[in-house]
Amino acid sequence: MINDCRIRNVLHVSDTAFFCMKIKEYGIVFRIKKEVTSLFEVLIPRLRVRTVYDIDLNLLQEKGYKGIITDLDNTLVGAKDPLATPKLTAWLEEVKRQGFKLVVVSNNDQARVSTFCAPLDIQFVHKARKPSSRPFSKGMELMGLHPEETVVVGDQLLTDVLGGNRMKLFTILVQPIAIQDEGFGTRINRRIERIVTSRLRKQGLWHEEE
Numbered sequence: 196m197i198n199d200c201r202i203r204n205v206l207h208v209s210d211t212a213f214f215c216m217k218i219k220e221y222g223i224v225f226r227i228k229k230e231v232t233s234l235f236e237v238l239i240p241r242l243r244v245r246t247v248y249d250i251d252l253n254l255l256q257e258k259g260y261k262g263i264i265t266d267l268d269n270t271l272v273g274a275k276d277p278l279a280t281p282k283l284t285a286w287l288e289e290v291k292r293q294g295f296k297l298v299v300v301s302n303n304d305q306a307r308v309s310t311f312c313a314p315l316d317i318q319f320v321h322k323a324r325k326p327s328s329r330p331f332s333k334g335m336e337l338m339g340l341h342p343e344e345t346v347v348v349g350d351q352l353l354t355d356v357l358g359g360n361r362m363k364l365f366t367i368l369v370q371p372i373a374i375q376d377e378g379f380g381t382r383i384n385r386r387i388e389r390i391v392t393s394r395l396r397k398q399g400l401w402h403e404e405e
């Protein structure tokens with residue numbers, strides 16, 4: 196009888212310990228989940244549009260933005276298009292006409308970026324290594340602007356949006372122009388993007404209707 200009691204007490208104590216252990220474990224899991232979520236939040240663009248032509252330049256101006264740091268490949272033209280289209284040239288002229296400064300910040304090499312930018316007389320930063328903060332600082336330096344005056348436009352969460360958000364810039368995500376022309380590195384980034392957006396969707400932080 197005494198032995199039974201002792202066994203029950205031992206069981207009771209070990210159950211409580213097990214329960215506490217589980218609570219602690221859940222706490223750790225919860226904390227990790229929370230940290231992962233906040234890590235993912237830095238990948239949320241401030242605005243999502245279909246193309247650069249859908250950006251409301253008047254609204255940006257009203258909000259006090261004076262300059263645009265834009266990605267090149269699959270944001271302005273397809274990754275394999277060497278030059279600007281007439282439609283894009285007209286848009287870039289409109290951006291300039293409205294008083295915005297603009298700089299292209301691209302992870303691509305000098306030959307690609309200068310071939311695109313030189314005919315348009317646009318300043319650029321090549322081999323930028325986005326999401327590193329340095330090319331964004333360099334872009335703002337070229338425009339002579341502060342972070343609160345600068346918008347970032349790009350088609351990738353892990354380079355354009357992450358880099359811009361880390362620098363506290365206003366980030367705008369566009370849909371990639373020609374996804375089939377993307378290189379190996381970008382295709383890996385797209386897979387990670389799908390995981391990130393699916394998680395953010397579950398957390399209610401990524402809305403389809405946006």
Ligand SMILES: [Mg+2]
Nearest residue numbers: 266268269350
């Ligand atoms: Mg791009």
